[in-house]
Amino acid sequence: QVQLVESGGGLVKPGGSLRLSCAASGFAFSDYYMSWIRQAPGKGLEWVSYISSLGDTINYADSVKGRFTISRDNAKKSLYLQMNSLRAEDMAIYYCARALYITGAYYYGLDVWGQGTTVTVSS
Amino acid sequence: SYELTQPPSVSVSPGQTARITCSGDTLPKQYAYWYQQKPGQAPVLVIYKDTERPSGIPERFSGSSSGTTVTLTISGVQAEDEADYYCQSADSIGTLWVFGGGTKLTVL
Numbered sequence: 001q002v003q004l005v006e007s008g009g010g011l012v013k014p015g016g017s018l019r020l021s022c023a024a025s026g027f028a029f030s031d032y033y034m035s036w037i038r039q040a041p042g043k044g045l046e047w048v049s050y051i052s053s054l055g056d057t058i059n060y061a062d063s064v065k066g067r068f069t070i071s072r073d074n075a076k077k078s079l080y081l082q083m084n085s086l087r088a089e090d091m092a093i094y095y096c097a098r099a100l101y102i103t104g105a106y107y108y109g110l111d112v113w114g115q116g117t118t119v120t121v122s123s
Numbered sequence: 124s125y126e127l128t129q130p131p132s133v134s135v136s137p138g139q140t141a142r143i144t145c146s147g148d149t150l151p152k153q154y155a156y157w158y159q160q161k162p163g164q165a166p167v168l169v170i171y172k173d174t175e176r177p178s179g180i181p182e183r184f185s186g187s188s189s190g191t192t193v194t195l196t197i198s199g200v201q202a203e204d205e206a207d208y209y210c211q212s213a214d215s216i217g218t219l220w221v222f223g224g225g226t227k228l229t230v231l
Contacts, residue, residue, distance in 0.1 A: 035220070037222075044207075044209060044222060044223075044224050044225040045158070045160075045166065045209050045211075045222040045225070046222065047211075047219075047220040047221060047222055050220065059218050059219060059220075061219070095165060095166075100171060107154065107171065107172065108154075108156070108211070108212075108213050108217065108220050109154070109156035109168060109171040109172070109211065110156070110158075110166075110168060110211070111168050111171070111177065113165040113166055113167075114165065115165055116165060
């Protein structure tokens with residue numbers, strides 16, 4: 001079945017780095033835009049970044065631009081998020097999600113989500 | 124930065140109709156999407172492209188759009204619909220995606 005499984009979360013000190021991974025299965029990963037979304041404890045959803053199917057178009061939220069890097073390996077059906085210079089406000093559950101692809105057109109709605117991986121930033 | 128505005132909370136009795144609004148300047152030009160999130164779970168897409176319903180989502184969920192406001196309507200609300208609901212859209216050129224602040228639906 002269609003599935004996304006995140007990994008790589010954990011405890012990191014302020015200023016530290018972490019690399020999140022998202023393994024996709026059950027669909028043609030290379031056909032889809034992918035995205036990272038986060039949710040701080042008790043807060044709402046925040047879009048973080050997206051990457052096009054071939055990796056040639058990338059965008060970031062202002063809150064992470066210059067510190068986070070999204071990438072993908074279509075051969076490994078995997079999505080990544082490299083997070084550097086982590087701050088307390090980056091502490092959240094990080095979800096990877098698949099963007100809609102309908103009859104050859106891309107849309108930014110997210111139809112498949114992983115269960116998330118938790119990032120804790122604390123000294 | 125671009126923002127979408129939702130009411131923090133909406134309350135309805137079982138069997139009644141719940142309407143959750145989302146306002147944003149680019150909504151006349153950009154599609155809106157709606158998600159349901161229950162405690163401890165990942166979000167689920169319930170409406171896409173303003174008015175379309177994914178397979179498996181009950182017919183009581185519907186979406187509409189008028190100017191700078193989109194609305195998620197849940198007809199005949201059931202206890203299981205109690206959840207947080209988020210709208211999502213994009214800036215005017217579609218490069219920056221954004222979520223609304225979320226609305227907690229309480230079924231009385």
